[in-house]
Amino acid sequence: xxxxxxxxxxxxxxxxxxxxxxxxxxxxxxxxxxxxxxxxxxxxxxxxxxxxxxxxxxxxxxxxxxxxxxxxxxxxxxxxxxxxxxxxxxxxxxxxxxxxxxxxxxxxxxxxxxxxxxxxxxxxxxxxxxxxxxx
Numbered sequence: 408x409x410x411x412x413x414x415x416x417x418x419x420x421x422x423x424x425x426x427x428x429x430x431x432x433x434x435x436x437x438x439x440x441x442x443x444x445x446x447x448x449x450x451x452x453x454x455x456x457x458x459x460x461x462x463x464x465x466x467x468x469x470x471x472x473x474x475x476x477x478x479x480x481x482x483x484x485x486x487x488x489x490x491x492x493x494x495x496x497x498x499x500x501x502x503x504x505x506x507x508x509x510x511x512x513x514x515x516x517x518x519x520x521x522x523x524x525x526x527x528x529x530x531x532x533x534x535x536x537x538x539x540x541x542x
Contacts, residue, residue, distance in 0.1 A: 434460055492516055 434456065441452040462468045473480055496516065497509060504512070518527035 434463075492520070 437456045441449060444452055518524050
């Protein structure tokens with residue numbers, strides 16, 4: 408069984424067609440194939456295989472269920488948000504940011520968008536009034 412068959416099994420599982428035993432067979436095969444490598448390559452392969460196994464156990468690879476619920480699968484929404492929240496607001500002529508300051512502004516913007524601004528603002532005021540004591 409080669410990589411093409413593994414891909415076919417995974418694709419059919421993600422589309423809701425394959426039986427659970429097929430996906431387990433694919434994971435076993437991936438583990439067996441990773442034995443052909445050693446060192447850094449083996450470590451990278453094991454990490455990737457474990458990602459798929461963990462994702463399957465946690466139900467993150469149930470694309471047929473996501474499709475049935477008509478939820479977005481692609482990254483378009485996230486990419487659009489990055490364009491709107493980061494690129495348009497923080498990049499431009501005469502805009503220069505230190506990394507630390509940019510992270511603070513992005514965090515504040517996310518708090519505002521999520522509707523958590525009051526809690527965020529109150530936590531900052533509380534921290535200014537009662538600074539955290541370090542040992």
